[in-house]
Amino acid sequence: MDAAANFVHLDLFNVAYLLIVGFIAGLVSGFIGSGGAFVLTPAMMGLGVPGIVAVASNMCHKFPKALVGAIKRARYGQVDVKLGIVMGASAEAGVLYGAHLQENIRRAFGAAGSNLYVSVAFVAVLAVVGGYVLWDVVRALRSGTAQAQVETVSPLARRLQAIHIPYTMVYFRSLDARVSVLFTIPLGFATGMLAATIAVGGFIGVPGMHYVLGAPSLMASATELVIAFVMGLGGTIKFAWSGLVDIRLAMIILAGSLFGIQLGAIGTTYVKPHMIKVVMGTIMVLVLVSRALVIPVYLSELELIGTLGGGTVKALNSVSFGIMAFALATGAFIVLSALRKGMRAERAAQEAAALAVAATPAPGAATQPLPQLSPLGRFERILVASDASEYSAGAVREGLRLAQRCGARLRAVTFVAGDLEDESLGERALGRELDSARVHLDQLAARAAAAGVPCETEVVQGVSVHERIVEESERMQADLIVVGRRGRRRLSRMMVGDITLRLIGSAHCSVLVVPRAAEVRGRRFVLASDGSRFGDAAAVVAGSLARRCEAPVTVVSVAVPSHAEARRQEARGVVDRIVRALAADGIAAQGAVLEGPAGDTIVAAAADCGADLIVMGSHGRTGFERLLLGSNTERVLNRTPCAVLVVKAA
């Protein structure tokens, strides 16, 4: 076959057309995780591109687009990479089977039979899934739950999560629970089959992850981008191996779609979760109408109904494509409107907070903080130390949430390097840094004001970050310092872990370290104790926090294989004692003595029980004890995806 003959000539009109369609498709994909492909393939075919090349080129633009979208949304903590890869692998199998099925149908019933199969699949899937999604949105709007930021897990998902099938259970961050891969595999397979049939696997994947597995819709739509990347890459390699990819077409569409996908991803940070369902449901129902319109055409071609006239066929095809384009445009319109509205509301909130901050008296001017008698279990003054980067987003969010729950005062500080070397760069550079820090703090103050949390903010300069944080915490007599955590990659771990550990070592009060995507929802806390007074201090704080969050607590004590039986017995005694103490306080508590390397075992215990917070004690502030503790604390901090509260005992 002369594959080069498949490649069309591109003029300015064609390029502009593909750029615009690519942009709109990217916008929708960035928001709901899929979509757009069902218009892109016919759009390319409309320019004279052979069907197979249109499908191949569409696929080749899809995987880099999904990659960029997934990276962007991962920065917002919305992507569950593990679930995406597990689903993506089974989706790949679904794609191959779906394509094989298509070929068989085409061989047996011809092109019309294949088209009829595609259209019926469209209508059946979209009617069931799209109808359910829209019904769910209407129900949520009527009951008022659509305004909630946290969605409820469907009864089906709760039931599936409760089923324990040995050797198949995997913990997924987006579900905050363990679920058997035997449930994810068919879902991924169906996603792949649908992708091979109607080019939009996400119409099964996103609702499946949300309703069947229990992932929040924002995370489901973001994780779908990982699945799309895996499927797209596999599909592209398959088509490229046969020389069918028109890289020019793919890169032109990519040029437009990358603008769109960035915008769609940003849009997800401004909307309530139900908006994902609104956009997806609307598109699905409109596409359903579009495909239902052409079913008579294929039935006629197969002579299952009377023959339709040429004019009627042309009109039905045109109207069908028009509705499909309208579906995509409607989705894009809803996304852009939601983004515009969200940005406007955010600006208004910032301006209101700036006014409120201006009207707040300077720290210390009006009221003197009460002297702190005992820091244990008390959360009245919280210090959030943010570096204004996305890595502090979790610390800011959870600091605010905790202050709101405990009725605490919040003090937020951002640091600007103020050593001689930096000053030598000139006042202008320093001024820019200070301006940027102030903007960040103003935004934080706006959020605190909206949450009804009293908040003071300050930009501080200093050479040593951890020393300045400790100074600030002592100045305000903080009960808790909340800080973020950089990535878990080796370099950033080495650079940042040291500062966090030094902070934990030097601070007088407890330190809560929150990774960017971690949320302390109060699902379950893991309390690690070695039976020392430091472990008891951690138990007091964990109990105090568990009461406020109404969270159950799992108490663990870790024994290493070399420990004697007496030590194990002692550990069991420690766990029993703490469990009884917590239960006496009305907290649901259970305990376990585990075996293995302490840090890794604590992390695994937290993952196994779906905990969202690990509480552990800290030995002394200086000397050898601190070094000993550092290795375990560092290991837990670096390896767990959830927040870690390190409790300081005097």
Place this chain on the structure above:
Amino acid sequence: MATVTAAGVEKKIVKTLALGVLTLVLYAGLFLMEDLVLGLSTLGGWFGLIPVGIAFIFSLAHGAFTGYFWDLLGVRAKK
């Protein structure tokens, strides 16, 4: 924790322009060598990795550019 590293507006403009130029160079290269690239792509087999590689490279450069582009226009994610 780390100190504030947010770049100023000027720095962002420079980065955006640099990435924009890089993206333009990549696209210009693709279309100036259109015949060669398409010719090799159609050979299939291991040559099929050429379009895959091109897609990866373009997505890195253009993806970073579009990110900075919206950021510079003030379209940023809600924190």
